[in-house]
Amino acid sequence: MKTRFNTYDIICMITELQRLIGMRVNQVYDIDNRTYVIRLQRSEEKSVLLLESGNRFHTTQFEWPKNVAPSGFTMKLRKHLKNKRLEKLSQLGVDRIVDLQFGSGEAAYHVILELYDRGNIILTDSEWIILNVLRPHVEGDKIRFAVKEKYPLDRAKTNYAAPPIEDLKDILLRSKPGDNLKKILNPNLEFGSAMIDHVLLQNNLSGNMKISTEPGKGFHIEHDIEKLVKALKQAELLMDVAKIEVAKGYITQKKEERPNPEGEPTYLLTNIEFHPLRFAQHENLPFAEYETFDRAVDEFFSASEGQKIDMKTVQLEREALKKLQNVRRDHERRVTELERAQTRDKRAAELIASNEPLVERARAAIQTALANQLSWDDIQLLVKTAQENKDPVASCIKHLKLNTNHITLLLSDPYLHDEKPEPMMIDIDLSLTAFANARRYYDQKRNAAKKQQKTIESSGKALKSAEKKTKQTLKEAHTISNIIKARKTYWFEKFYWFISSDNYVVIAGRDQQQNELLVKRYMRAGDVYVHADLSGASSVIIKNPRGGTVPPRTLSEAGQAAVAYSVAWEAKVLTRSWWVQASQVSKTAPSGEFLTTGSFMIRGKKNYLLPEHLQFGFSFMFRVEDGCIERHRGERQPLGADEEPPAAPGDDAEDQEIAVSDDDEPSDKEDTKAAEGKLETIAEEPRAADPPDVRASETAIQNERDGDTESDSGDDLPDTHIKVDHGTGQVMLSRTTSEISETPEDKVPSFPALPKKGGKKPQKKEVKVKEEEKKEDKKDGPKRGQRGKLKKIKEKYKDQDEDERLYKMGLLQAASKMKESKKAQKKAEKPGKSKSQQRANKIPLPAPLILEAESEEELEPDPEGEQQPGPDADSEMLQQLTGSPFADDELLFAVPVVAPYSALNHYKYKVKLTPGTSKRGKAAKTAIQVFLKEPTGTPRERDLLKAVRDEDVARNFPGKVKLSAPQLHRHKK
16 A cells, blocks of 8 residues: 655645645644644635655645644744744655745745655754754764754755666666566656556556567567657656646555355455556556545545554454354364265275175184284284285284274275275274174264264254354444444543533543643633642643532542542542642742642642542443434533532631641640540530431531521631641641531530631630520430430441531432422422421532632733633533433444542443452453443443443553442353
8 A cells, every 4th residue: 555655746746735835834733753734824714734754745634633742843843833934845856855944034944854765854944954853863974864964955866857768778788687677767767666657558568577688578678668768758748747737636446345144245445545647557446536636645544544444344354254154164074074984884884794704704813812812013923924925814904903902904895896896994893793893883874874964953053143143243343343433532532531420521631741731721711620639640620611610529529530540549548639720720930949740839728628438430421413412411410500509618717827837736736636625525415306417407507597606706617627737737627527416506616716826825615505405405305216226326427527417418419309300399398398307408518628728829820722612512512422321312432431430320331440459451341341231231332332442441540440330240250
């Protein structure tokens, strides 16, 4: 298959691309380390020029996948070429070297594309001094391709004219014997092998002709030289025309037979070569014609990936049919062997019966020798001596197999006098008579006949089963090929990613370069930046194109991802994560400091999240056809979509700065112990008037209504539990730690806030409870049987704080709301409902805990980055993906997704991932086997799961994992 340009292709392409002259460079990208894309623009006209070192250059209309981060060579091109005008596009001499000049005068820069050997791309200034080179190397002893060296312009060839007739004769005479004409001419001419073949055929010559000294045999130099000169003149004319006229494009194709077990084979057309002219040697091949050569080249290389998929499918089909034919041949071979065995056993039995006296005498002779206790060697010598004496019995004995008690006799039919009898070697069992030996062979013949009959009967079933399996394999191969072609790669798939329960795209960097890219290119105003409380963790961004407040559930899931994609997963350690607004993230370091790649400066307060268990999930999302999108709209809905988002606990304290120094650390410890002592006092106070969940709900509601509970000081923080990390000196603020609070709701104590640096320390205060309230509590105590339940509940939830309890109740309430029907919701809102239940339904979602850091100036957003899909396009894209397809949905392809397990609650296929010892690839294959055996899965869903490439399945796993799924061991078996 042709993969690179020749001289004729370069001339035609340069002639056509003169239309790009005058366009300005908009941006430069790299597809891989050899291929680069230059975006050009002139007012409303746009074009994309693709350069591949050593192979090709052309404009493209296809969207090529770009590298995640631009290479150093790309950055150099951007620096010098951006906003420059393309002033000149030419060929250096007639060599396979293309010069693109951007800018003019002293501000001119040259991009030199070499399309021979290993290829190269070189950037020079106006004086042809090399500024950067893609492949530094040395040619010979003097020519160096390196920075600050001058590009050698004089080495390019300047003329493609054919040599004179005398020089042609010398070239032909110097050829080696056996070389054909094309092999001799191609190194000495600049036309290319395809052009040489074309002009030779048009002049009644052939490139495969060999040099001959006899006329009429091969190429005779004296007789055929005039034809050769005429052919070469024709090639020169074609090259001259290519410099003036824009050529058409032709792609020659090849028919690949696609096996079809049901009927005639079908054919697949695959591209072989691209040319600006339909050459004579390709007249009998199928071809595709295009308006321009540029369009043909773009189509050729753009369709190559799809054709690779088709060829792989054809290969799978051939292998499947080969297996079917092997099964058929195997059955035919078995039947044939059984028929031969029957014929052989029948004839052996007949010969034994016909030669019964001879067989008996031979048996008797050998048995007599054995009875006389002769050794086997003596018996062999005895038989040999008798054979030399022409003994008829000894002459028919050919082999002695005394270790198995057999002898081999050469027997022929004694009754065939007219025809020459054909003898046969037959094994005789010495322990059986002649007729018993004959019966043994008849029995073997009957058994072979029975086996043949069974084989024929079973072969029908086996062949039908093999044909069915082959058809299924062909169908799957065809289906998978179509799915892979329809597969669209989303922009966020190059990162770690998932879609949260509230329909937000969450993306995380795989390495330092991607962390840098996320913040610089993809983070926008309104987005949220999340990071684990560990160095080296992934940067996580919650895309928030619609603006507004990001729900707590999404923040929590993003925090889980930040922790999972860090060293915490392998170490199996729970740790916290925090989030900030996009405006708080900067790449600007303080004076005198330096930020490495993937590191950022956070200014302002960090909002800390509750630590969550390391529980991830693996699932698949399905791309539904556009007509089925509406039925899935709203599957991932934010919890508080119909309400105002609740205020974050501790918002009142955000403006207070708490500085902790080494001198104050002992005092802070004392204050912390005092606060914890009060919490213990509260936990020991008995109250059993209401069920624990209702009392806790009422307490939370009362706190939200009043903003503060009764206390002796107006500056107290509501329901605040103060902790100091004695290792780092950080201060943490959280809610009360007891979930089942036994303090009356109107007597919930509060604790004074820590003073600012330099202020007085808070004094320890006692909590007093009136006797009358105690009596009322005893009077209204729990009924019989409830005390034991309350004791168990208290023991179970003793380590859970109020904030965590409210958070989980909010999640449960949201899940139940989604499942309730409208009728049930109306019934729940009736006035007859108890006050405690109404209060429980109004519990607001808690915001994350807050740890205040040092207050610094606000950060301006980073203006760098490129445009990405807007809010509407992004939202519509997410609606196309669903984790819970319906049976009648039209599905296009499947996308593997790894996310916190809570985000996969409503997905049809899912397994839980926790830190373990299984490798990612093996775990992913096991998970897919579990999904394929899902009883509720449809055939289309199974096809989509099989079509997912192995390299895409496990690439988002956090590390080594342990799989958890219902009946997982049964699926493994």
